[in-house]
Amino acid sequence: MALNKSGLEGSIKALLKEEKEKTDNASSIDNLAAKVATAIEAFVKSGTVTTTVTTTGSASAQTGTGTGSIS
Template sequence: MPLNKSALELAIKDLLIKEKAKTDDGSTSIDNIASKLAEAIDIFVRSGLVTTTVATTGSASAQTGTGTGYIS
C-alpha cells in the first residue's frame, strides 16, 4: 500500500484548525502542534508497505522469494 499523503494533509489541517480555534493565551500551542504533527507523521510513515526480494545462498536449503510487511 502506498503512503497516504492525503490523510497526512488532512491530519495536519485538522490540528491547525483546532489550535486556531482555541481561546487560551496560546502558551501551549507550539507543544500541542509539535506533538500532534509528530503523531500524524508517525502514523503516515508506519502506514507504508515494504516489499523486498529475499535470497539466501550457500546450502541445499537456500530459498528465494519475496517479503512484505509494514514499517514498525
C-alpha cells in the same frame, strides 16, 4: 498499501484548525508539535515495505541482507 498523503494533509489541516481556536499559545506549540509528530508517524506506518532478501547458508543456518522501498 500506499502511503496516504491525503490523509496526512487532512490530519495536519485538522490540527491546525483546532490549535487556531485556542488562546493559550505556550501550550499550543507543544500540542502542535505532538500532533504533527503523531500524524507523520501514522503516515509512515501506512506504507507498505517491499523487500527482496538474498540468503546464504544451510536450511538451519541462514544469513542474508535485504533491500527495499516504502510505497
